[in-house]
Amino acid sequence: FDTLFQICGEGFDDLCALDGRYRSFATNLFAPSSVEVERETLNKKENDDLNKIVDQFLGLICGRLLLRPALKCVEWLIRRWKALEHNVESLLLAFLPYHGHDVFPTLMSILPAQLPPTFGFLRPYVAALQSPPRHAVVAAAVSNPAFTTQLSGFVLNSAKRRHHSSALIGFWASVTAQAVNGMLDAAQSGRPAVRTQKIEDVLLRVLPVLQDALSVKDVAELYMASCMIMTILATKAHLDDRVLDAMMEAVSAAWMNETLEDGLLCLSVLAEEKTLLEQPAAVTKSIMGNEEAVATLNRLGERHRTGKLVLETILAVTKS
DSSP, X not given: OHHHHHHHHHHHHHHHHHOGGGGGGGGTTTOGGGGGOOGGGSOHHHHHHHHHXXXXXXXXXXXXXXSHHHXXXXXXXXXXXXXXXXXXXXXHHHHGGGXXXXXXXXXXXXXXXXXXXXXXXXXXHHHHTOOOOHHHHHHHHHHOHHHHHHHHHHHHHHHHTTOOOHHHXXXXXXXXXXXXXXXXXXTTSSOHHHHHHHHHHHHHHHHHHHHHHHTSTTOHHHHHXXXXXXXXXXXXXXXXXXXXXXXXXXXXXXXXXXXXXXXXXXXXXXXXXXXXXXXXXXXXXXXXXOTTHHHHHHHHTTTSOOHHHHHHHHHHHHHO
């Protein structure tokens, strides 16, 4: 372990030179004293605390996993901290954005024989040591709520700690968007009552995650991804005005200058799907309270359908 720590520690030092966020792990996972620690001698609380730290590190390192220093660090997690036994779900989630790269079959070659139930879709690919195609990951997101819950939780927890990366959020956004699209397509079959129930089930799965995502401040990629997914929901699910109003409130409450245009575009799509020309007071306040919003909305109107949102806003201001 002394030799291994020297090799892996060099990788950790390289990562710290790239990104100062890694330095917080120098006192625990990559402390010199870690060479002497055996997980079997730790009590339950110590192991639970260690698992949280390993999970946090995996969320942070996800964006660098195609770099050699990052892989050295992961090797330390696996050999010293036995991540394949204690943190296999987080390990798989961190590597999943790279499911099409050679690094993923390498990980699969050392996975335990018994995979976690939420990753059962990987079994045939593990047996063949082949990279799972995108459609297999999306199919798992459609059919397995536990998988989507774990994936979303991993992404949102990383974002809340500011450990997120464009690779991780981009992967989550594309998989979730395709999964939502597939779920809504599947919900179109059956009698009207059955279709309504299926769509409600989709909303119950997706909307809480999007609301949680929009509550994460100052992560532009996550905000834009949430707007994209909400747009898919609004245009394909034929939602009630009350649901659309709630979505509009969440979008307008979370934007910042960097994401204002994306937020207004999303509001425009949501407004177009509504039956009544009524706007929640909180949405009107967010639009009129932002100096750039009105000018941005006028500019967007040259290329996009913003008329209904503009009319709603005018009527709301007139009534107030």
